Amino acid sequence: MASARMRLINISRYPGQLVLDIVIPIVFAAMPILLGRATAGPNAGEVFKENTGTSNYVAYMLIGASAFTIVSYAFWHIAYWLRWEQETGTLEILYLSPTHRIWVAAGTALYSCLRGIFSALVAYLLGSVILGVNPLQGDIGLAFLFILVGIIPLYALTLLFGAVVLKVKESNALINLMQWGVSFLMGVFFPITVFPTLLKVMALLFPPTWMTNGVRSALLGVGFFFGSWYKDLAVLWGFLLFAPLFGYWVFTSAEASIRKNEGMGQF
Amino acid sequence: MIGTVRVENLSKIYRVHNRKGLFKSEKSSVEALKSVTLEVDQGEIFGLLGPNGAGKTTLIKILTTLLLPSGGEAWVNGYNVQRHENEVRATVGCMLMGERGLYWKLTGRENLEYFGALYHFSPSNRRQRAQEILDLLGLGDIADRTVETYSSGQKMNLAFGKALINDAPLLVLDEPTNTLDVPSASELRAIVRKLNAQGKTVIYTTHIMTEAETLCDRVAIIDYGQLLALGTVDQLKASLKRDQIIRFEGVIPSKAFTAVQQLPQVQQATRTSTNGGNLLTVVTGNGHAILPQLIEILTANGTLIQSITPQEITLEDVFIAKTGRTLAEDTREK
Numbered sequence: 001m002a003s004a005r006m007r008l009i010n011i012s013r014y015p016g017q018l019v020l021d022i023v024i025p026i027v028f029a030a031m032p033i034l035l036g037r038a039t040a041g042p043n044a045g046e047v048f049k050e051n052t053g054t055s056n057y058v059a060y061m062l063i064g065a066s067a068f069t070i071v072s073y074a075f076w077h078i079a080y081w082l083r084w085e086q087e088t089g090t091l092e093i094l095y096l097s098p099t100h101r102i103w104v105a106a107g108t109a110l111y112s113c114l115r116g117i118f119s120a121l122v123a124y125l126l127g128s129v130i131l132g133v134n135p136l137q138g139d140i141g142l143a144f145l146f147i148l149v150g151i152i153p154l155y156a157l158t159l160l161f162g163a164v165v166l167k168v169k170e171s172n173a174l175i176n177l178m179q180w181g182v183s184f185l186m187g188v189f190f191p192i193t194v195f196p197t198l199l200k201v202m203a204l205l206f207p208p209t210w211m212t213n214g215v216r217s218a219l220l221g222v223g224f225f226f227g228s229w230y231k232d233l234a235v236l237w238g239f240l241l242f243a244p245l246f247g248y249w250v251f252t253s254a255e256a257s258i259r260k261n262e263g264m265g266q267f
Numbered sequence: 268m269i270g271t272v273r274v275e276n277l278s279k280i281y282r283v284h285n286r287k288g289l290f291k292s293e294k295s296s297v298e299a300l301k302s303v304t305l306e307v308d309q310g311e312i313f314g315l316l317g318p319n320g321a322g323k324t325t326l327i328k329i330l331t332t333l334l335l336p337s338g339g340e341a342w343v344n345g346y347n348v349q350r351h352e353n354e355v356r357a358t359v360g361c362m363l364m365g366e367r368g369l370y371w372k373l374t375g376r377e378n379l380e381y382f383g384a385l386y387h388f389s390p391s392n393r394r395q396r397a398q399e400i401l402d403l404l405g406l407g408d409i410a411d412r413t414v415e416t417y418s419s420g421q422k423m424n425l426a427f428g429k430a431l432i433n434d435a436p437l438l439v440l441d442e443p444t445n446t447l448d449v450p451s452a453s454e455l456r457a458i459v460r461k462l463n464a465q466g467k468t469v470i471y472t473t474h475i476m477t478e479a480e481t482l483c484d485r486v487a488i489i490d491y492g493q494l495l496a497l498g499t500v501d502q503l504k505a506s507l508k509r510d511q512i513i514r515f516e517g518v519i520p521s522k523a524f525t526a527v528q529q530l531p532q533v534q535q536a537t538r539t540s541t542n543g544g545n546l547l548t549v550v551t552g553n554g555h556a557i558l559p560q561l562i563e564i565l566t567a568n569g570t571l572i573q574s575i576t577p578q579e580i581t582l583e584d585v586f587i588a589k590t591g592r593t594l595a596e597d598t599r600e601k
Contacts, residue, residue, distance in 0.1 A: 002381055002384030002385070003384075006370070006373065006377070006381045009373060009377060010370065010372045010373060013372045013413070014372075088367060088368075088370075088371075089364045089367025089368040089369075090367075090368055090369070090370060092333060092363060092364055092368060093368045093382065093385075093429070094385070095332070095333055096331055096332075096333065096356055096359075096361050096363070097356055097382070097385035097386055098353045098354075098356040098357040098385075098386065098387065099384075099385045099386075099387065100353075104385075256335075259333070259334055259335045260335045261281060261282055262281065262334075263328050263333045263334035
């Protein structure tokens, strides 16, 4: 909790960043939406529905962009946080204290969650108003459930990735590669059904793919991967149970390897 | 046990990659610590001296659990550093990276309260403890400004305050007076003495010899990963006789220095630059006997001698005698 509180205090001293948190997802979604409006012709909605299950492409892309906000923040706030602490020298402080790093990481994840979900929600609501769609259609409760269940394996994934960042002492390029790779695979602006089989399988290995599709299906009725919400949610639960254990193991293994050689805090 | 440190045959080997061009690298290893054995007694101020790359920071990082040793064992406050890491961390206060290690967008008070949270203090205890430290260090006036607005000295003071947050029986301070002005450094040393008088054990590394001489009960000299000398300051000085140190000031060319080094009676010789000239310090078995020969060799090789000083033994002389170099020289392998 102290870690989350400290980071919230920290970000409150960057007010411009908070505004950007909300503007970027809207702009990000607006570009393909406006492109579609300009080029797709009079049957745009019907054609879109054939491939995605909904004619409401505006809400479809806004949901994708908002989900991407949550995913992107998760990667940046965890992996970049570790690298930032390494570079500023505060990582050593964390490792000199008796508080286990996983609790500090959990605090950072809580902060990231709050910031990501808040930004995604505001961006989605504001974007819907600007672009003229109803943001409150469908089953909102089910949509939130998919987000809440999907967010934990997402952060487990970022912990795994954070271990790589700690070890190779590189963040920006790696995080960019990861976040854009995951956003591509999770189908931010298109359904993953259009992928070739191998890519489809890879996409289904990522919890954000299930989370995004779950939210879209709940709000827009695009269709769950396994046909019903509880089956898709069960898959996310499986990720939730397995991913944190795997992420913890990889992270602590990386820590042990670093402490055996150059030591924590070496940047 | 509390407030003590015991190190037995501690060694550390780093694996390093040496870059050779764009994508090639070569692996090698660096032995940073070589079977170091020492003990720090409860309630003493223990100085750790050595040039850059000598192994001091490696030793400290092992004692504070940031690094795992390659061999040997160490106990801090009775806890093994590998098997009881959390207990070690909870009972040590550290200042290792100076003004780094602070969150610059937080205020001094917020920094201390956050560090208090990391040591499991309750919110009210954190606030109280933070205020006590701010009052002790005279940072009350700037406590509610963000750290980015502090001067270097103020940041160092706050970093020192961080080391005190958990009121640990053992303090590990790595060059705590770096970047402090003379009065602030003096104040910090006074606080260290006061904390020591209250029963705290202190491990103190410094490049400033006079600081070690005046502050430390015992001093360990480390170089090339080995413990070269250990004892009280008086014991270390007594290991060198008074007439064994001769200092020459003047303009001393390299060939003159080389010629002095080659004399069989010369144990160690170092040449450092001073304002407009050089200072040559010679450690020898019998200063009186060799002095005429030294003068002859120096003048024959173009030396302009301005003064010859028989020297009161200082800790720096002990250091030079044991290591053959000054603290300013880098020991790290090229």
